Amino acid sequence: MKHILLSAFILLCGVTLYSQSSFILSYPMGLPLGDLHDYSSKTSFRGISMEFLGHAKPGVAVGLETGWNVFYEKKNKEPYKQGTTTITGTQYRYTNAVPILVESKWYPTEEKKKANPYVGLGVGTLFASRSTDFGLYRITNEAWQFCVRPEVGVLFSIEPGLKAMLGAKYYGAFNTDDLDGQSFLSINVGFVFSSL
Template structure:
């Protein structure tokens, strides 16, 4: 299954690369830190420092862009040697939780000002993500993986470095509802990246 995702990612990148011809396109690569919330925070209390996103957007007009994105997030938390209790059971073991999230989203971006040195924007990503939530307990590993709906509103600003290159700073919230045994997933993220344009 993983190879299918990777093939899809590579195909998307190639397609995006090949289609940069007709209109103005904005390409962005960003890196961020993510901070888990709610039940996902109980499963993974640590912040995530492996969050990459690549996206390509086509400019519909000066204020509105649409496109797609691929993102990869990894979270891990080492609980150490802990004792956990359930109904009539108790388990003591070194316990590590981790998850990989590979997200594919359609992106809508609304620029709040006309093109300039600093352009604030609102962005909404809607799509699906494949997540693999895993738990290592002593010698054992248990986990679940599958697809989840994903919603990712963001706000940020693009600061022009030169005509076709900009620095992007953004903050957002990601939510993936419970699905197929996967815990509901939610996290805030702060990201920084580069955005370059092609006319």
């Protein structure tokens, strides 16, 4: 897993060297939905998101996104079911979600305004690792899931080459044989660093 993330990061950095480009670094707050919410209902305040974009034409950018969200919840004496087995006890539930997406963003207004809205769409994969700890024992399920990620947001100009951003992303992951879709909504705040 570490090798995949490192390779994706190096590839994303390479995009910025050969085009007018942007690097977005943001802090995501994740709200679990669907099966992920059933497993761990608490909001995630652990994570990071990175995006590398090349500007294809005025108002349109394409690139890659990766990141990491950690969902965690402690459950006291809750039953845990897997197949035909049920275990009851204090559980520490963790879900690590790592998206790797190809994306496009559309900026409908002029760059010179102080606040510029945008919309985006990403398609790719979401690596989900779910771990349940019972004392000395750990039950782990991992899956690569197909993921579609629409988003909306606003960019705020600070100075040439630097903007603040506020956005919302929905990571819609699809079921696999190993794990149901681990979908979540992410509220992101961060900075956009652009080449001039």
